[in-house]
Amino acid sequence: ILNVEQSPQSLHVQEGDSTNFTCSFPSSNFYALHWYRWETAKSPEALFVMTLNGDEKKKGRISATLNTKEGYSYLYIKGSQPEDSATYLCALLGSNYQLIWGAGTKLIIKP
Amino acid sequence: EAEVAQSPRYKITEKSQAVAFWCDPISGHATLYWYRQILGQGPELLVQFQDESVVDDSQLPKDRFSAERLKGVDSTLKIQPAELGDSAMYLCASSSRLDNEQFFGPGTRLTVL
Numbered sequence: 001i002l003n004v005e006q007s008p009q010s011l012h013v014q015e016g017d018s019t020n021f022t023c024s025f026p027s028s029n030f031y032a033l034h035w036y037r038w039e040t041a042k043s044p045e046a047l048f049v050m051t052l053n054g055d056e057k058k059k060g061r062i063s064a065t066l067n068t069k070e071g072y073s074y075l076y077i078k079g080s081q082p083e084d085s086a087t088y089l090c091a092l093l094g095s096n097y098q099l100i101w102g103a104g105t106k107l108i109i110k111p
Numbered sequence: 112e113a114e115v116a117q118s119p120r121y122k123i124t125e126k127s128q129a130v131a132f133w134c135d136p137i138s139g140h141a142t143l144y145w146y147r148q149i150l151g152q153g154p155e156l157l158v159q160f161q162d163e164s165v166v167d168d169s170q171l172p173k174d175r176f177s178a179e180r181l182k183g184v185d186s187t188l189k190i191q192p193a194e195l196g197d198s199a200m201y202l203c204a205s206s207s208r209l210d211n212e213q214f215f216g217p218g219t220r221l222t223v224l
Contacts, residue, residue: 004153031210043115044154044202046212089153097209098167101153 006090006102013080014110020076021105023090028053028068030092034099035064035075039086047075047088077107085109113137115216117203123222129191132219135184136205142166144213145178145188146202154202160186161209193223 005024013019023033032051038044048057053068061078077084087106091099116135124130136143141162146154157176158168163183171178175194180186190197200220204213 034212036215041217043215043217044204046214049212091153093210096167098156098159099154099213101155103151103153 004090004092004100004102006088006105008105009103010106010108012108012110013077015080015082017080018076018078019080019107020074021088021107023073023075023102025071025092028071030094030100031097032093033066033073034091034093035073036089036091037086038089038104044089080107080109082109082111113214115203115205115214117201117216117219119219120217121220121222123224124193125224126195127192129189130193130221131190132188132201132203132221134186134188134203134216136186136203137207137214140205140207140214141183142206142209143180143186144204144206145186146204148200148202148218150200157188190221193221195223197221198223 007022032049034049035047036044037047048064050066055066057064063076066073085108087104089104090102094100118133122130143160145157147157148154157171158178159166160180163180176190178188200218202218203216206213
């Protein structure tokens with residue numbers, strides 16, 4: 001059974017600083033790893049879909065890496081801005097094509 | 112830009128009452144999901160549709176919850192009777208393919224008093 005752990009649970013970062021957080025999983029038996037951003041009062045929004053070991057995706061100041069052998073994915077934010085404040089959710093697409101979600105990392109950017 | 116629509120955005124009800132939530136997925140998306148999200152936890156899949164058929168409803172409390180997608184387009188999730196523990200955010204999502212990213216609606220925040 002796939003289990004998705006995210007750490008830390010919450011994170012306070014000074015505006016302008018860079019940060020990263022982790023999604024870890026015990027097994028590589030999945031099709032893809034998804035990262036979503038969920039801002040307060042808005043819909044969860046897909047950031048990245050990662051499929052291969054060593055996969056690396058980038059969108060502006062946000063990037064993500066996937067290491068299926070070691071069982072983790074990192075999400076990096078460079079030069080944090082107030083608009084980056086959100087909960088970042090990681091989910092694995094399992095063999096039944098259903099997403100198994102982590103509990104998320106709540107990121108708060110302090111101006 | 113196409114979006115997933117949900118209504119209502121907020122619902123307050125008393126326990127033992129019936130509630131219904133509506134979702135209209137992005138046009139052409141065959142797969143539709145209903146999730147429940149409790150604060151501090153990740154979304155929990157309640158039911159998954161492929162067109163009008165239920166693919167998985169193993170986590171749906173069928174004694175009080177029901178879901179339908181009669182014409183394979185929009186969908187309704189119903190709770191009857193509502194219980195205090197049902198207070199949560201109910202999210203609807205759709206995707207064009209099973210292995211594609213999911214697009215979410217704004218959710219319905221349910222409070223049961």
